[in-house]
Amino acid sequence: MDKITIEKIRSEFPILNEKIYDKPLIYFDNGATTQKPQCVLDRIIYGYEHLNANIHRGVHFLSQRATEAHENARKTVGDFLGTDKREEIIFTRGTTEAINLVAFSFGEAFCNEGDEIVVSVMEHHSNIVPWQMLCERKKMTLRVIPMNEKGELDMDIYKSLLNERTRIVSVTHVSNVLGTINPVKQIIEIAHAQNIPVLIDGAQAVPHIAVDVKELDVDFYVFSGHKIYAPTGIGALYGKEKWLNAIPPYQGGGEMIATVRFEKTTYNELPFKFEAGTPDYIGSTALAEAVRYVQEIGIENIAAYEHELTVYATKRIQEIENVRIIGQADEKSAVVSFLVGEIHPYDIGMLLDRLGIAVRTGHHCAQPLIDSLGIPGTVRASFSLYNTKEEIDIFIEALKRVVMMLS
Amino acid sequence: MSINEIQDNIIEEFEQFDDWMDKYALLIDLGNSLEPLEDKDKTPQNIIEGCQSRVWLNAEYNNGIITYQGESDAILVKGIVSLLIQVMSNHTPDEILNTELYFIDKIGLKEHLSPTRSNGLVAMVKQMKMYALAFKSKGN
Numbered sequence: 001m002d003k004i005t006i007e008k009i010r011s012e013f014p015i016l017n018e019k020i021y022d023k024p025l026i027y028f029d030n031g032a033t034t035q036k037p038q039c040v041l042d043r044i045i046y047g048y049e050h051l052n053a054n055i056h057r058g059v060h061f062l063s064q065r066a067t068e069a070h071e072n073a074r075k076t077v078g079d080f081l082g083t084d085k086r087e088e089i090i091f092t093r094g095t096t097e098a099i100n101l102v103a104f105s106f107g108e109a110f111c112n113e114g115d116e117i118v119v120s121v122m123e124h125h126s127n128i129v130p131w132q133m134l135c136e137r138k139k140m141t142l143r144v145i146p147m148n149e150k151g152e153l154d155m156d157i158y159k160s161l162l163n164e165r166t167r168i169v170s171v172t173h174v175s176n177v178l179g180t181i182n183p184v185k186q187i188i189e190i191a192h193a194q195n196i197p198v199l200i201d202g203a204q205a206v207p208h209i210a211v212d213v214k215e216l217d218v219d220f221y222v223f224s225g226h227k228i229y230a231p232t233g234i235g236a237l238y239g240k241e242k243w244l245n246a247i248p249p250y251q252g253g254g255e256m257i258a259t260v261r262f263e264k265t266t267y268n269e270l271p272f273k274f275e276a277g278t279p280d281y282i283g284s285t286a287l288a289e290a291v292r293y294v295q296e297i298g299i300e301n302i303a304a305y306e307h308e309l310t311v312y313a314t315k316r317i318q319e320i321e322n323v324r325i326i327g328q329a330d331e332k333s334a335v336v337s338f339l340v341g342e343i344h345p346y347d348i349g350m351l352l353d354r355l356g357i358a359v360r361t362g363h364h365c366a367q368p369l370i371d372s373l374g375i376p377g378t379v380r381a382s383f384s385l386y387n388t389k390e391e392i393d394i395f396i397e398a399l400k401r402v403v404m405m406l407s
Numbered sequence: 408m409s410i411n412e413i414q415d416n417i418i419e420e421f422e423q424f425d426d427w428m429d430k431y432a433l434l435i436d437l438g439n440s441l442e443p444l445e446d447k448d449k450t451p452q453n454i455i456e457g458c459q460s461r462v463w464l465n466a467e468y469n470n471g472i473i474t475y476q477g478e479s480d481a482i483l484v485k486g487i488v489s490l491l492i493q494v495m496s497n498h499t500p501d502e503i504l505n506t507e508l509y510f511i512d513k514i515g516l517k518e519h520l521s522p523t524r525s526n527g528l529v530a531m532v533k534q535m536k537m538y539a540l541a542f543k544s545k546g547n
Contacts (some may be wrong), residue, residue: 026413343482344480344482346459346480346483346526350483350485350518350519354431361457376461376480405431406435
């Protein structure tokens with residue numbers, strides 16, 4: 001993307017005009033959450049101004065309009081992920097809730113004492129803890145795929161972990177700490193050869209690379225809206241229809257029922273079976289708007305531009321003496337995690353903040369990964385389509401200044 | 408010197424700097440010159456886990472006076488640990504319990520003591536007072 005396009009994109013994100021300690025904001029914490037373009041912000045207001053009524057149950061015009069908008073949003077998200085079955089898209093509060101849903105409901109239906117779940121060492125806590133809770137509940141074992149020194153999963157060990165007791169494999173598409181893009185298609189093929197279903201955590205992938213659930217043949221795929229320019233509190237679970245039909249509801253309440261009698265309640269069909277209570281139809285329509293925004297620019301264009309930024313930042317950061325880049329996989333997304341000498345990440349993060357630069361420091365909710373690397377955490381710069389090489393230049397100069405202070 | 412006199416001295420020391428960079432440079436110096444905690448005191452009981460950085464705190468009670476030793480793996484946090492020890496150490500449990508810590512706010516470093524930073528410092532201040540409470544009841 002050329003400079004003019006980037007300038008236009010930047011002008012669509014009002015928050016980029018903010019000043020932090022009188023300095024222009026440089027926002028490199030996109031892995032945690034992204035900023036929102038005006039069209040998404042407008043869509044939220046539009047929702048409350050023009051289509052606010054409880055959905056799926058009103059006979060009146062406004063309720064019909066809101067229902068239609070929510071269901072159209074489901075179709076938009078489905079198209080984006082590559083499914084034409086709207087019932088395969090369940091709206092959730094985000095990735096965490098989606099994984100909890102699968103861990104609970106799949107666990108209820110298919111897991112028993114002595115069974116095993118496979119995750120990887122580079123998982124976010126949200127793709128570890130729900131499975132640990134299931135393992136505790138059902139007396140099962142969690143098996144962990146290790147990685148090599150570049151930050152790539154060890155596929156041989158992965159294969160050796162699968163056996164007749166493995167019930168599901170749950171792995172991240174892109175590591176939030178290392179930026180590694182995992183070979184998920186291969187991971188899925190290997191599991192499927194033994195009839196084991198796979199969940200892929202797409203939180204760090206969907207904003208950055210093209211995803212096609214049908215092409216991947218993935219069983220469950222989850223992501224969060226707020227990491228792809230949509231508001232917080234909305235996300236989605238894609239699930240193959242056969243699995244979603246085979247597992248019980250996660251939460252009970254309105255909307256998810258067919259009939260309720262004190263003797264026996266029957267559940268609604270997909271996707272409503274998994275959407276108890278009033279759904280976040282304002283969130284879903286804003287998420288659809290964010291998806292359209294990404295589609296208009298083109299996910300391939302975004303991926304190419306972010307790759308350019310990542311390569312440039314990786315090259316320039318090596319000007320810093322004693323810098324160590326954490327995560328050097330061949331296939332990497334828009335993340336540069338690093339350490340400088342013995343300097344603690346917190347110190348670098350606090351001082352960069354005073355210079356108007358927002359980065360993430362610490363263990364990034366991936367403590368087992370950080371522990372396995374034997375480091376206290378990392379400083380992470382994560383990029384988005386509105387970042388620029390000029391910002392990276394300012395960041396590098398700031399980093400040099402900060403490192404000098406701390407050395 | 409009373410606790411508040413020490414706090415006022417620190418405020419004065421930091422007031423000579425207008426630029427935050429100089430304040431941070433001083434904080435880094437303080438962190439670097441803090442006497443390291445002996446390995447024997449770096450026990451699991453003395454650790455205060457923050458999400459971002461870790462703080463160790465140890466306390467001793469002799470002749471009615473508490474002395475604190477502490478450390479952190481992050482230098483800015485260590486600088487503030489050093490200031491907190493300067494202020495709180497060598498006082499009686501009552502003096503410590505009755506203290507209102509205002510200097511951090513006054514020297515413009517309050518963001519480090521915000522619970523949202525999760526660097527272990529808020530828990531450290533609480534722990535310092537817990538020690539005072541424990542020693543006080545023991546003393547009585």
